[in-house]
Amino acid sequence: MQGGGPWTGRSWVRGGLMALALSVYVCSLDADVVERYYSRGVYPWVAGFLGAGVGWLPFSLGDCLYALAAGWLLVAGWQGFRQMRRIGRGSLPRLFWSGFMAALWVYVFFQLLWGLNYDRPAIDHHLGLDPRASDTALLPALTTSLLKKANAYASAGLRQEQTSRYLYQKARLGYLKARDSFPALQVPHFSFKPSLFGVVGNYIGYSGYFNPFTGEGQLNTHTPSFVHPFVTCHELAHQLGYAREQEANLVGFLAARVSPEASFRYAAYLEMFLYAYRDFYRIDSAAARECYAQSSPAVKRDIQALQDFQRQYRTPFGLATDWLYDHYLRWNGQPEGLRAYGRVVSWLLALYRQEGGWRSGDTAAAFKIDSSTSYSPQAFPPVRCILRSASGCT
Numbered sequence: 340m341q342g343g344g345p346w347t348g349r350s351w352v353r354g355g356l357m358a359l360a361l362s363v364y365v366c367s368l369d370a371d372v373v374e375r376y377y378s379r380g381v382y383p384w385v386a387g388f389l390g391a392g393v394g395w396l397p398f399s400l401g402d403c404l405y406a407l408a409a410g411w412l413l414v415a416g417w418q419g420f421r422q423m424r425r426i427g428r429g430s431l432p433r434l435f436w437s438g439f440m441a442a443l444w445v446y447v448f449f450q451l452l453w454g455l456n457y458d459r460p461a462i463d464h465h466l467g468l469d470p471r472a473s474d475t476a477l478l479p480a481l482t483t484s485l486l487k488k489a490n491a492y493a494s495a496g497l498r499q500e501q502t503s504r505y506l507y508q509k510a511r512l513g514y515l516k517a518r519d520s521f522p523a524l525q526v527p528h529f530s531f532k533p534s535l536f537g538v539v540g541n542y543i544g545y546s547g548y549f550n551p552f553t554g555e556g557q558l559n560t561h562t563p564s565f566v567h568p569f570v571t572c573h574e575l576a577h578q579l580g581y582a583r584e585q586e587a588n589l590v591g592f593l594a595a596r597v598s599p600e601a602s603f604r605y606a607a608y609l610e611m612f613l614y615a616y617r618d619f620y621r622i623d624s625a626a627a628r629e630c631y632a633q634s635s636p637a638v639k640r641d642i643q644a645l646q647d648f649q650r651q652y653r654t655p656f657g658l659a660t661d662w663l664y665d666h667y668l669r670w671n672g673q674p675e676g677l678r679a680y681g682r683v684v685s686w687l688l689a690l691y692r693q694e695g696g697w698r699s700g701d702t703a704a705a706f707k708i709d710s711s712t713s714y715s716p717q718a719f720p721p722v723r724c725i726l727r728s729a730s731g732c733t
Contacts, residue, residue, distance in 0.1 A: 353440060356444065360443050360446055363446075363451065363455070366455070367457075368458075370458055373455050373456075373459045374459045377456075378455070378456055378459045378580050382580050383525075383580075385452055385453070385554075386554055386578060386580070389555075390529065390554055391528075393530055393555060394528055394530035394555075398532065398535065399532045399535050399550075400553045400555065401550030401555045401557065402535040402536060403535070404553065405550070449551055452554075453551035453554070454551060456582035457582040461583075461586070462581065462583075462586040462589060463686075465521075466589075468686055468689045468690060468693070469689055469693065474691075475622075477688050477691055477692055478618060478619050478684075479619060479626060479630070480696065481615050481684075482615040482619045482630055483633070484691070485608050485611050486608075486631075486633060486634060488608035489608040489635075490635040490637075492605035492608060493635050493641070494637060495600075495601030495604070495605050501567065503533050504529075504531075506558070506568060507529055507531045507571065507575070509568070509599070509600045510531075510575055510595070510603070511527065512598055512600075513595055513597055513598035513599075514594045516598070520593075520597075524590065524593070525579050527576075528554070528578065530553075530554050530555045530556065531556040531557075531571065531575065532555055532557060533557070533560045534547075534557040534558060534559050537560075537561060540561060540562075541559065541561055541648075541651075544652075546570050547559055547571070547573065549574050556574035556575055556578055557574065562648065563645060565602070565606060566606055566609075567606070568595060568598070568600070568602050568605075568607070569606035572592070572594045572595040573587050574587075576594070585682035585683045585686070586683075588610075588611075589683050589686050589690075592610070592611055592683070609638065609641065611683070615684050616630070616631060618684050
C-alpha cells in the first residue's frame with residue numbers, strides 16, 4: 340500500500356523543527372516572557388541537569404564537542420565541494436537545504452539550553468540599579484577608588500596557576516557572600532574546567548568561555564594567572580544565566596569583590612579599573628594619566644604583563660576571531676559587539692553612587708570632569724580584547 344501524500348517521516352521532523360524554531364524566536368521577542376518562563380523557570384533546571392551530568396567529568400566535554408564539530412564541518416565542506424564538482428550547480432539547493440536544517444538544529448539547542456538568556460530584561464531589573472546620565476561626574480572618583488583598591492590588594496594577586504576546583508570553590512564563597520546584598524544572585528554549580536585547547540586559546544583570543552551546550556565554564560590556563568580569579572567569576576555568571584558580557588562582568592565583580600580570597604578582590608578591582616580608566620582617558624586624558632600615576636609598582640607590572648601578552652599573541656587569526664565574536668554578540672542583541680564588555684562602567688557608576696562611595700573621601704577625588712560631558716561607552720571605538728573576559732581592554 341502506498342503512503343498517503345508527500346509527507347514522509349523526515350518531512351514531519353523538518354516541519355516540526357521549523358515550527359519549534361519559529362516558536363522559540365517569537366518567545367524571545369518578549370523579555371518578560373523569557374524572564375518568567377525561561378530564565379527563572381526552565382533554565383535553572385537545565386543548568387542543574389547539565390551541572391550534575393557533566394560537571395563531574397575531569398575534562399572539558401564542551402571542548403571535545405567543539406573539536407568534533409570543527410572536524411565535521413571540514414569533512415562536510417570538502418564533501419560538498421567534491422559533490423559540486425561532480426554534479427555541478429544542480430547540487431546547490433540540496434546542499435543549501437542540508438546546511439539550513441543543521442543551522443536550525445544548532446539554533447534550537449542553543450536557545451533552549453542557554454541562549455534565550457540574552458533576551459531577558461537588563462540586569463537593572465534584578466539588582467535595583469538606577470544608572471543616570473549625571474553619574475558621569477563620578478567617573479574620576481570611581482576610577483580612583485578602583486585603583487586604590489587594586490593597589491591595596493596587589494600583593495595578593497595570584498602569581499602561579501591554581502586548579503579549577505580551587506578557583507571554583509573560592510568563587511562560590513564570593514557568590515554566597517554577594518547574596519547578602521543582592522538576593523537575586525544564585526550560587527553556581529560546579530562545572531568549571533581548564534580548557535583543553537591550551538595555548539591555542541591565546542591565538543584564538545579568549546581567557547575563558549562558557550559552553551552553552553554542556554553548561555561548562557572554561558578557563559584558559561595559559562593567560563597571566565592574576566586574571567584567573569575574575570575570569571572564573573565572569574564565566575560562572577554566564578552559567579547563572581547572565582548572558583550579556585557587561586552583565587557577566589558586573590555579576591563577576593560583585594562576587595569577586597567580597598570573596599574571602601584577597602587574590603579575587605585584586606583581580607576584580609584591577610579588571611574594573613582598566614574599564615573605568617579607559618573611559619576616563621577618553622574623556623580627559625591628562626587627568627586620567629595623573630590617576631594612573633598613582634598605581635603601585637605591582638599594579639603597573641601586571642598591566643605591563645597584560646600588554647606584553649596581548650602583543651605576543653596579536654595575530655591575523657586572532658583579529659579574525661575577534662571579528663567573528665563581535666558579530667556573534669551583535670546577533671545576540673548586543674549591538675556594541677566587543678565594546679559590550681565596557682558597558683559595565685555605567686552600572687559601576689550607579690552602584691558606586693547608590694552605595695555612597697566605597698571609601699571615605701572617594702567622592703572628593705582631585706580629578707574632575709564636566710558633569711555635562713556626554714558619556715556613552717557605545718560611542719567609543721572598539722578596543723581589541725585579547726583577554727575578552729579579563730583585563731585585556733586597555
